[in-house]
Amino acid sequence: MFALKLINITKRFPGVIANDHISLEIYPGEIFTILGENGAGKTTLMNIIFGIYTPDEGEIYVYGKKVFFKSPKDAYKYGIAMVSQTPKLIKSMSVLENIILGLKEAGIILPIKKIRKKVEEIIERYGLHINLDAKVWQLSASEQKRVEILKALIRGARILILDEPTTSLSPIEKRRLFEFMRRMKEEGNTILFITHKLSEALEVSDRIAVLRKGKLVGVVNKDEATPDMLTMMMFGKRIAGFNGKEETERKETVLIIKDLFVKNDMGEIALKGISLEVKAGEILGIAGVAGNGQKELIEVLMGIRRAEKGEILFRINGKVEEITNLKPKKRLSLGFGIIPEDRIKHGIAPDLSVAENLIIRYYDRRPFSNWILLNRDYIMEWAKRMIEKYKIATPSPEKTAKFLSGGNIQRIIIARELDSFRRFIIAAYPTFGLDVESTRFVRNKLLEQRNKGAAIILISEDLDEILELSDRIAVIYEGEIKGIFDAKEVDVEEIAKLMIGGAN
Amino acid sequence: MRIILQKKEEEDEFYIYMRPLISLTISIIILGILLIPYGVNPVELIISLFIEPFLTLYGITNIFLRTIPLLLCGIGLIIAFKARLWNIGAEGQLLMGAVAATWVALFLIPNGSPFIVIPLMYILGFLFGGLWALLPAYLKAKWQVNEVLTTLMMNYIAMQIVYYLIFGPWRGKKVYNYPITDIFPESAQLPVISARYPIHYTTLILALISALGVYFLLTRTKIGYELKTYGSNPEMAKVYGISPMKVILFSMFLSGGLAGIAGVGEVAGIHHMLRYPDKISSGYGYTAILVAWLANLNPITAILSSLLLGLLITGTRFLQTTHQIPFGIVKVIIGLMLLSLAATELFLRYRIRIIKEG
Numbered sequence: 077m078f079a080l081k082l083i084n085i086t087k088r089f090p091g092v093i094a095n096d097h098i099s100l101e102i103y104p105g106e107i108f109t110i111l112g113e114n115g116a117g118k119t120t121l122m123n124i125i126f127g128i129y130t131p132d133e134g135e136i137y138v139y140g141k142k143v144f145f146k147s148p149k150d151a152y153k154y155g156i157a158m159v160s161q162t163p164k165l166i167k168s169m170s171v172l173e174n175i176i177l178g179l180k181e182a183g184i185i186l187p188i189k190k191i192r193k194k195v196e197e198i199i200e201r202y203g204l205h206i207n208l209d210a211k212v213w214q215l216s217a218s219e220q221k222r223v224e225i226l227k228a229l230i231r232g233a234r235i236l237i238l239d240e241p242t243t244s245l246s247p248i249e250k251r252r253l254f255e256f257m258r259r260m261k262e263e264g265n266t267i268l269f270i271t272h273k274l275s276e277a278l279e280v281s282d283r284i285a286v287l288r289k290g291k292l293v294g295v296v297n298k299d300e301a302t303p304d305m306l307t308m309m310m311f312g313k314r315i316a317g318f319n320g321k322e323e324t325e326r327k328e329t330v331l332i333i334k335d336l337f338v339k340n341d342m343g344e345i346a347l348k349g350i351s352l353e354v355k356a357g358e359i360l361g362i363a364g365v366a367g368n369g370q371k372e373l374i375e376v377l378m379g380i381r382r383a384e385k386g387e388i389l390f391r392i393n394g395k396v397e398e399i400t401n402l403k404p405k406k407r408l409s410l411g412f413g414i415i416p417e418d419r420i421k422h423g424i425a426p427d428l429s430v431a432e433n434l435i436i437r438y439y440d441r442r443p444f445s446n447w448i449l450l451n452r453d454y455i456m457e458w459a460k461r462m463i464e465k466y467k468i469a470t471p472s473p474e475k476t477a478k479f480l481s482g483g484n485i486q487r488i489i490i491a492r493e494l495d496s497f498r499r500f501i502i503a504a505y506p507t508f509g510l511d512v513e514s515t516r517f518v519r520n521k522l523l524e525q526r527n528k529g530a531a532i533i534l535i536s537e538d539l540d541e542i543l544e545l546s547d548r549i550a551v552i553y554e555g556e557i558k559g560i561f562d563a564k565e566v567d568v569e570e571i572a573k574l575m576i577g578g579a580n
Numbered sequence: 581m582r583i584i585l586q587k588k589e590e591e592d593e594f595y596i597y598m599r600p601l602i603s604l605t606i607s608i609i610i611l612g613i614l615l616i617p618y619g620v621n622p623v624e625l626i627i628s629l630f631i632e633p634f635l636t637l638y639g640i641t642n643i644f645l646r647t648i649p650l651l652l653c654g655i656g657l658i659i660a661f662k663a664r665l666w667n668i669g670a671e672g673q674l675l676m677g678a679v680a681a682t683w684v685a686l687f688l689i690p691n692g693s694p695f696i697v698i699p700l701m702y703i704l705g706f707l708f709g710g711l712w713a714l715l716p717a718y719l720k721a722k723w724q725v726n727e728v729l730t731t732l733m734m735n736y737i738a739m740q741i742v743y744y745l746i747f748g749p750w751r752g753k754k755v756y757n758y759p760i761t762d763i764f765p766e767s768a769q770l771p772v773i774s775a776r777y778p779i780h781y782t783t784l785i786l787a788l789i790s791a792l793g794v795y796f797l798l799t800r801t802k803i804g805y806e807l808k809t810y811g812s813n814p815e816m817a818k819v820y821g822i823s824p825m826k827v828i829l830f831s832m833f834l835s836g837g838l839a840g841i842a843g844v845g846e847v848a849g850i851h852h853m854l855r856y857p858d859k860i861s862s863g864y865g866y867t868a869i870l871v872a873w874l875a876n877l878n879p880i881t882a883i884l885s886s887l888l889l890g891l892l893i894t895g896t897r898f899l900q901t902t903h904q905i906p907f908g909i910v911k912v913i914i915g916l917m918l919l920s921l922a923a924t925e926l927f928l929r930y931r932i933r934i935i936k937e938g
Binding site for chain 1: 816
């Protein structure tokens with residue numbers, strides 16, 4: 077009998093089919109890995125199994141019994157639990173309190189001692205050591221993950237879904253996690269392990285299923301799988317880009333990153349001594365799966381995250397100046413253009429009007445304002461021009477920005493950042509979530525800037541986009557640059573393999 | 581059948597303007613039900629609250645006298661709220677304005693010309709109120725200390741200062757040992773429209789000018805733009821070089837200053853002395869929070885919302901005399917309105933849809 081059987085699971089979201097007729101059969105007592113690029117549909121599929129989404133089509137069987145989950149509560153009843161990518165814990169409460177929360181045994185009077193003993197037994201059995209009285213906010217990312225696992229185990233999970241559990245774990249922590257997974261499996265439980273890292277998939281799985289663009293490409297036994305074969309399955313056959321891009325003369329180096337170390341929000345080193353150079357008139361693509369240091373790279377370039385070590389140099393009028401920890405505003409006046417990673421967080425003031433969002437870069441200079449007043453007439457006229465030129469779909473410049481679609485918000489950002497020539501541009505996931513037309517529009521704007529001589533760093537997890545736009549491609553993996561390639565003579569498979577940590 | 585919430589795709593302007601009226605209606609209905617055991621007929625309730633105040637000189641005057649401090653504090657709060665700074669301290673800032681006015685009137689220039697004394701009272705009232713707000717503002721800007729707590733605590737400190745002054749150094753010599761100061765000299769009493777309508781119109785004019793001024797500030801000036809941007813998205817403000825320190829200090833100072841002017845109006849325009857804090861203010865600083873939100877944070881519509889609350893407070897006075905309902909019921913009304921305003925916020929962005937399932 078199968079622990080879990082999926083038949084033709086299909087889930088559609090507006091504009092995409094996230095899961096397209098996926099059928100899988102998973103045995104009790106195996107570690108079953110689901111491998112795929114970001115956006116391949118892995119998390120959607122897990123959310124369906126766990127009852128967060130209901131499938132549009134298809135059937136799910138758990139230990140031979142057909143189930144229909146309305147919520148994770150139903151999934152728990154069948155012994156299915158999920159540890160999601162981002163911990164869902166209450167930070168101000170202790171570990172034990174978080175574990176107890178929502179537990180069936182917790183009646184009106186909490187049998188704390190009993191539960192505590194039970195939790196301690198589980199900790200002992202699986203080696204998931206943690207201080208039960210620590211507050212969650214004091215814990216590191218990996219400890220929080222352990223709490224999530226404990227939560228699942230005390231609820232009697234027999235099928236455990238681990239959604240990219242290794243993100244931000246150190247090698248030792250990773251090894252411990254794998255030991256735990258094997259332990260679970262030996263006891264006859266099933267583990268669904270989601271990852272986009274080849275090495276992990278090959279190390280711990282019994283079988284590996286590969287998803288690509290919502291479809292199941294195939295299922296292979298670990299013993300039969302090779303890195304090349306899995307890479308091929310994950311990425312398909314892709315052709316290196318350079319689709320008739322205009323040749324530009326690559327002139328002087330505009331931006332130099334030297335041996336840069338940057339910490340992430342958890343205080344862990346996220347960029348481990350990277351060095352890069354971008355020349356005028358070129359697009360340097362940074363290929364990589366999200367979470368490998370891109371966020372920190374973007375933010376240190378924007379000037380909103382401090383560098384621990386190393387330096388960033390910028391060429392201004394022939395002189396090279398250090399700008400490592402220069403304020404963001406100063407960078408803008410040096411000619412930086414910023415398409416931020418998180419357009420809602422850094423790119424738009426949702427309660428302000430479209431016009432007010434368009435002028436944020438310019439509001440404190442003439443003719444937009446004098447020393448005290450805004451020049452309303454000029455601003456309105458200018459905003460109308462931008463709305464027309466960049467085809468921002470809004471009935472009026474005074475409309476509140478939060479009611480615009482993601483594509484139109486991105487157009488606002490492009491309009492204010494790329495309307496005039498910039499010496500250096502950070503373009504982070506510039507077409508993420510955009511429709512075909514907006515995507516083409518944004519890419520053309522970037523190419524226009526490049527042709528005029530801008531130096532551009534393009535960060536994207538869409539390998540096709542990187543291949544299409546870049547002149548050179550650097551691959552980032554776990555905070556390090558794993559290789560830099562000329563886009564004209566690039567080996568796509570090599571890049572894909574480096575992205576998922578598959579080489580060397 | 582299922583009831584679901586569906587996200588609105590467009591800004592629902594009609595609902596934005598209707599929401600205060602809906603909240604008002606809901607609160608009055610609930611109040612009507614609550615007062616039935618007291619033998620108050622709902623129709624009489626509405627008459628007492630909304631009509632009776634207009635029928636007497638006392639009523640009309642009272643509406644305006646209460647509108648003035650509500651409007652000033654309300655506009656001040658709008659500035660802070662626009663910058664997403666939750667200033668709960670208008671009450672204390674108002675009291676500090678009252679202290680400043682008393683100091684000018686009784687101690688700084690007790691025999692001055694009204695042309696000097698009155699402007700100076702307003703200016704120092706503004707400064708005291710502003711400085712009182714500046715301390716929590718600085719703590720917020722420098723160390724991210726939660727301003728809700730600090731501004732609220734500053735209210736109690738301000739109250740204690742007033743108590744100290746009226747029981748201690750400022751206790752009047754001609755007041756038979758009551759805990760109040762001496763009466764202000766005539767030069768420090770604000771002019772009123774007439775003996776029949778004792779409305780200190782200078783403060784009213786200042787309040788109306790402030791409403792227009794703050795509207796202008798928020799829509800036409802650079803600092804107003806920075807303040808709104810910071811309030812809407814502080815992360816983005818940082819990227820584009822807007823200084824949080826500047827925005828926080830500026831908006832809190834202005835916010836407190838306007839409440840300070842309200843305090844000047846209360847002591848120099850009505851009481852002509854410093855006295856118990858609850859006599860000076862009766863919670864205007866807190867009620868002004870409702871004024872600001874009812875106005876949808878627009879300083880011009882705040883004129884209407886402060887009038888409405890001035891009317892409600894006055895109406896409650898009438899309720900008290902005609903039906904022996906304790907005046908404390910005013911807090912119930914304000915509480916109900918705040919609650920229903922908060923409850924109806926959901927529908928700014930969502931609409932209810934009922935789906936019939938087969």
